[in-house]
Amino acid sequence: xxxxxxxxxxxxxxxxxxxxxxxxxxxxxxxxxxxxxxxxxxxxxxxxxxxxxxxxxxxxxxxxxxxxxxxxxxxxxxxxxxxxxxxxxxxxxxxxxxxxxxxxxxxxxxxxxxxxxxxx
Numbered sequence: 245x246x247x248x249x250x251x252x253x254x255x256x257x258x259x260x261x262x263x264x265x266x267x268x269x270x271x272x273x274x275x276x277x278x279x280x281x282x283x284x285x286x287x288x289x290x291x292x293x294x295x296x297x298x299x300x301x302x303x304x305x306x307x308x309x310x311x312x313x314x315x316x317x318x319x320x321x322x323x324x325x326x327x328x329x330x331x332x333x334x335x336x337x338x339x340x341x342x343x344x345x346x347x348x349x350x351x352x353x354x355x356x357x358x359x360x361x362x363x364x
Contacts, residue, residue, distance in 0.1 A: 281293060302326050313336055
């Protein structure tokens with residue numbers, strides 16, 4: 245069963261939104277995986293620095309600017325997630341179009357707001 249959220253652009257810096265998102269996802273009891281520039285750990289979530297071939301990803305939440313997303317297009321599509329969330333500053337119409345062509349939902353939203361309003 246697909247039920248894992250993958251945070252791409254994860255950081256061990258507690259001031260980064262990706263870090264806060266991991267903490268809130270785990271606080272809600274949601275299974276979470278993470279990829280960032282450097283290996284690390286946030287709570288019980290290991291941050292990988294490579295594109296791991298996960299098989300249970302439901303949602304990808306992005307914390308990368310559009311230019312940095314380009315190297316992840318094929319990888320994210322290969323994970324076959326149900327949806328990709330574009331957090332503020334990550335909006336990318338080119339990638340949204342590619343996702344739609346691959347029957348993957350996209351949502352321009354804020355993971356933190358979705359979690360705090362129980363709309364996640």
